Amino acid sequence: MLFSLHNKLPKFCRRKTFSAIKEAALYLPAIVAALLFKLPVIALANDAGTNERLQTIDVVAEIPETGEVLHEEFTGSYQHLDQARLNRGDVSLAEIVAQESGVQSRQSGGFGTFSSITVRAATAAQTGVYLDGIQLNSGGNAVIDLSLLDLLHADSVDIYRGATPVQLGTGSIGGAINVRSPDAGDETNTRLLLGFGSFNTQRAQVLHSSRHNSWDITGAASLHQSDNDYVFLDNNGTPLNSADDTRQSRNNAAANRVSSLAKAGVQWNENSRSDFLFQATSRDLGLPETRNNADNRASLASDNVRLRLSYTQNQIGNWNSRHSFFIHNDNELFDDRLSQIGLGAQLQESENTTTGAISFWEHIGDFATTSLHAELRQEQQDANNLLEGNFDYQVERTAVNATLQSVLYFAGEKLLVTPALQFQSNDDNYRRITRLDNDQRSSRQLSPKLGVRFDHSESLSLRANI
16 A cells, blocks of 8 residues: 555656655765764773773663753743643644644645644744754745644644744744654553544554663554545635535545654663654645636645754763754645646646754753754755746755853742843855856844743743743
């Protein structure tokens, strides 16, 4: 079923995505070797020349989650949704998040159709969406389609309204949504779910997580499809004339989605750990048109791939650190060659690729915690008109973001004051390929931030951020 469903996607859309995966795979051996085997090599080098016999030790100790948001030190407004809230199969991730105050979701149809999230009346482009603390939004893909995030890939969700924690880097006007992927627990866990519903909706999901000495692994796969041929009242484009109204089934609204997730982590000792994450989603979506024509063939094919490698090293002097390398690739193909829903025949492909590195450092003192978050991102968008070549263009952005923050404790840690300084740098380069048009733009911004929180009691907390 996976093979047949996957082969429904256009070849050139898949070619772009798999090309990006192939290019990323070229760097994996060196990166994995550097991250996963750095410490053992150092240990062997230190013991070289000695006659002592090395003993094998199984390390099972857990280290603190360096780089994760500590809500005890956050002065903004937030909401945490745990696994119990997310353990549902009848709704989407966007629908669950939208149940919280200050959050709205917009969806264009049934299962698999485009859905977005806004916080505090900001636009969807002004709301950051993160996967394990790494932002998915980019200059070429400002609005994240949450229908591509499988609920099976979410272990918890944190909603931040307005102010954004330093661990997430650059803040957005509305706030941020941070989706945490599932981790392996102390016990082996396997879940299998089969579902059937209205409109020929079918679903098959499996998730497995386990620990093996110092290693922990998590894997998930999901197949989900629906015809979305629900019955609706068609007013035939004449809302004031009910005589020509008819009830029809929605045409060309089927959605097919295949997603997978793979995570692996190794605990070297109580102060160091390496993690790997691979997540991929492929979706084929029919696009209905206003007159509900039965011969409509317009479609949208979407593929995205997320790859992340992280290395955590604590107790470097008085500092803890976490370093991550990531690649995101998003590919979309809009096919309306018969000019059934748009203005003229279109066959448009868009690819967004983001490559970056994040370095997070924190110093925990008796009266203050100091954190430094530095991120380098290289974003590129390629848009190609596959019917006519005179509208192809390429946009590149190099972004540098750095935030320095201190959390100061007063009154027995009931009063928190968090001054911060944030630096943002963007260098954009636009190039229209066929006409050789070039346009460059640069921006630099240094922004101070200040947060205050006073915990009067367990039921009363006063917060202010500027």
